[in-house]
Amino acid sequence: MAKTDTKSETARGARAPKRPTSVAASRPARRAAGAKTETPYHHGALREALLQAAERVLERDGLGGLTLRAVAREAGVSHAAPTHHFGDLTGLLSELAAVGFRQFNAAMASSCDAATTPLGRALARPKAYVAYAQAHPGMYGIMFRTERLDYSRPSLHEAAEASFAGLANAIGAMRQEQISGDALTMEQGAAIARAWSMVHGFTTLLLDGRLEDILGRLPEGTTAERLLESMLTAPISGKLPGP
Amino acid sequence: MAKTDTKSETARGARAPKRPTSVAASRPARRAAGAKTETPYHHGALREALLQAAERVLERDGLGGLTLRAVAREAGVSHAAPTHHFGDLTGLLSELAAVGFRQFNAAMASSCDAATTPLGRALARPKAYVAYAQAHPGMYGIMFRTERLDYSRPSLHEAAEASFAGLANAIGAMRQEQISGDALTMEQGAAIARAWSMVHGFTTLLLDGRLEDILGRLPEGTTAERLLESMLTAPISGKLPGP
DNA sequence: TCCCCATCTTTACATCGTAAAGATGGAATA
C-alpha cells in the first residue's frame, strides 16, 4: 500500500544505507566548529534550512514544483519533517512569502536611497518593484497568490504591512503631506490605489507575458523598463486615464 | 490497490446499481422531446456539460476545488471522461478561461453601449471590468492564472485577443486616433499599458483583499467602485503619478 | 544518572492527474 512512499524514501536511504549509524557519524561535525549550517539535521536550524530549500526549489522548478515533499527532499529530510515546523503547505508558503516581502522591502529601501535627482527618486520605487519581480518571479508569484497564504500569520502580516506602509509613505512624500496611519482622504486613497494598482498590474501582466503583445508592436528593442518609465512619466492625453 | 477509486465510483453506482440497464432506461428521454440538456451522458453535449459543470464547481468551491475529478462528479460521469474532451487539466482550464473571456467581452460591450455622457462612457469600461471580476471572481482568477493555461489553444487565444483589441480600441477612441494593429507609438503603448495595468492591478488587489486596508481608512462606507472612480478621475497631484 | 519531550522518521491513507485497456452504441457501409 505504501509502495510509492517506501520506494522513494528507499532511494534516499540508498545514500545512507543504515540511517541511525550514518547520521550519528555525521553528527559530530554539527556544532564542533560552530558552523551552524553544517548538517542541521536533527537539532538546530532545520526550519531555516527548509525555507532556504524552498526558495531554491521555487527558483529552480517554479510554483508547480514547490511541494512539501520536494522541499523535504531538497533539504535531505523525511517528507513529513516540514509539517512539524510549518503545520501544512499553507504555512510553509506563508513563511516563504514573508521572507519574500522582507527581501522586497530591503530592495525598495536601498534603491530609494541610491536615487539622486527628484525624477530619479520618483521612478526608483516602481523600477525596483518591477526589477524585484523580474529577478524573483516565483517569489513574487507566491507573495500575491493569496488563496494559498495565511495572512493571519504574524510574520507574513508584518512584512506585508511594512511593504504597504512604505508605499503609502512614498506617495505622501510625493504629495508633500504626511499620511496618517488611521485615516485617509479620498484623494490620498485614490493616489495610493492608483500607484499600487498601476505598478502591481504592470508587474503581473509582465510576468504573465501579457505585455509581449504591446512590447512587440513598439519601436524595435523597447524594454519593459522603458515602457514602465513612459507609462509613469508620459503626459496623459485624451479625456481620462482609464480605458 | 484501487480501493479508493472503487469506493468512490461505487458510491455513484449506488444511484444506478446496474449501469448499462439503468442508462439504457434513462436514455430514451434523451432526444425524444428535443431537450438536448436531458441526460447528455453518452452521446451529445458532454463537452458543453462539462464546461458548465466546471463553472458551477468553480463558483461553488473556488479554484482549489476545481479538479478534473470534481468536474466529472458534478457532471455525473466517470472521472476519466474529461480527459477525452480536454486532454488534461490545463486543457479544461484553458477552455473554461476562454468561456470566461467571452462572457467578459460581452459584458464590456453591452456596458459601453449603455453609456450616455462622455464621462460615463469613459468610466463604463473600467467599471464593467471590475464588476465582472467581482461577480465572477473564480473565472477572473482562472483567466489570469497563466501558469495553468495554454494560450496556444485557438479558442483561448482568440477570446483573449479580442479582449485586448477592445481595450486598445477604447484607448484609441479616447485619444481620438486610430490604433493600427501592427505598430504602436511609445505614447500609445504607454497609454494602453497604463490603462490596462491600472484596472487589472486594481482588480487583482481588490479580489485578493489587499485594498481592504485602504477602504477601511477612507470615509465611512466608501465602496470599491467609488475608489476606482476617484482613482480614474481625480487630478494627479505631486510630481509624478508613480509611487 | 535518568527521564522527558521537542524533533525527526515511518507508516498509512484519501485524493489527484493521467495512462491504458475494456465496454457501448450510433452511424456508415455492405
Add this chain to the structure above:
DNA sequence: TATTCCATCTTTACGATGTAAAGATGGGGA
C-alpha cells in the same frame, strides 16, 4: 437490413501529493 467501425465513455492501475498518527532519538533538565 445486418454488420462492422470508431468516437465516446468506463474501468483499472499507478505514481505523486498533503496530512494524520504512531514510533524512534537524543539533548537537556530533574
